[in-house]
């Protein structure tokens with residue numbers, strides 16, 4: 001059976017690192033992964049990206065590279081747009097031209113947060129910060145070019161790798177006796193390892209069919225020619241305040257956490273008040289069970305000290 005070559009961009013980030021941890025499973029499923037970080041493959045270097053894809057006969061791209069500094073994006077608008085929109089548009093064009101299956105990750109911040117029930121994939125987008133706007137432009141570019149692939153919108157991602165809210169809380173607890181944490185922004189945390197597993201599951205389902213020579217690489221031709229949007233987070237709902245409380249409770253850290261309103265924690269970028277994602281579509285299409293957010297948080301915290 002031939003290997004299917006996968007390009008993973010942004011592989012030093014949270015999701016990229018978790019995908020790297022799954023590398024043995026990828027091999028089992030006959031994938032050959034090319035993990036690239038910003039130094040090896042800058043996705044804004046369009047010429048190099050195309051050259052890399054051609055040289056390595058890439059059949060699947062998992063684009064985990066992104067500009068994710070939500071507050072800084074309000075200032076570094078051009079850079080955020082280049083990475084989250086223009087570079088994504090370029091990946092979509094190459095994917096369309098070369099019949100590559102594109103897995104792209106987007107965010108709950110494409111929504112304005114005024115919903116009262118979990119967002120479904122078809123709900124109206126209306127980002128309220130620049131990061132969200134650039135991510136939406138990336139999505140729209142992919143939809144317009146329409147390569148084969150999936151866009152997975154996720155939320156509040158954390159991992160034992162990279163920068164995230166969990167690590168920020170643990171670091172703050174080293175020096176502070178008391179923390180003020182917003183309780184009027186509601187969403188769902190996502191353990192990047194769970195998201196990485198789901199991506200693997202999607203590829204497994206999509207690429208299962210083999211041709212008469214048992215040749216996996218020709219599968220892409222049989223896949224429907226359109227890009228699908230999916231929502232994925234862990235199960236459950238919480239505020240950032242609840243998230244922080246859970247982190248400290250699991251870790252046995254004695255610290256006072258005060259619930260505060262968004263208006264009392266001014267930031268350069270506005271955040272949606274409610275950005276819970278409805279995951280029915282991804283659960284149905286790929287027959288998956290999603291872990292509850294507190295269970296995944298416990299797992300991540302256990303791993304934090306091993307890795």
Ligand SMILES: NC(=O)C1=CN([C@@H]2O[C@H](COP(=O)(O)OP(=O)(O)OC[C@H]3O[C@@H](n4cnc5c(N)ncnc54)[C@H](OP(=O)(O)O)[C@@H]3O)[C@@H](O)[C@H]2O)C=CC1
Pocket residue numbers: 009010011012013014015016037038041042043044063064065066067068083105106107108135153154155156157158162163
């Ligand atoms: N983090 C979160 O809470 C959420 C993330 N998402 C989305 O999920 C995806 C994965 O996020 P996550 O793993 O958390 O993000 P990270 O910020 O942890 O990782 C992104 C990686 O991309 C790299 N990168 C930045 N610019 C480039 C470039 N020009 N070329 C190649 N690599 C680049 C970054 O490198 P460096 O750090 O050196 O700049 C970083 O290693 C992103 O699309 C993000 O928008 C969605 C919802 C929530």
Ligand SMILES: Cc1cn([C@H]2C[C@H](O)[C@@H](COP(=O)(O)OP(=O)(O)O[C@H]3O[C@@H](C)C(=O)[C@@H](O)[C@H]3O)O2)c(=O)[nH]c1=O
Pocket residue numbers: 068069070071107108109154155156157164165168179180181182185240265271
């Ligand atoms: C550090 C800190 C943050 N907060 C608040 C600010 C903010 O509303 C919330 C989370 O702050 P952060 O800056 O960690 O999270 P933020 O950068 O907003 O996280 C977002 O990242 C992007 C990439 C996404 O796509 C989103 O899904 C989401 O995960 O917690 C407090 O209330 N008190 C504090 O002491």
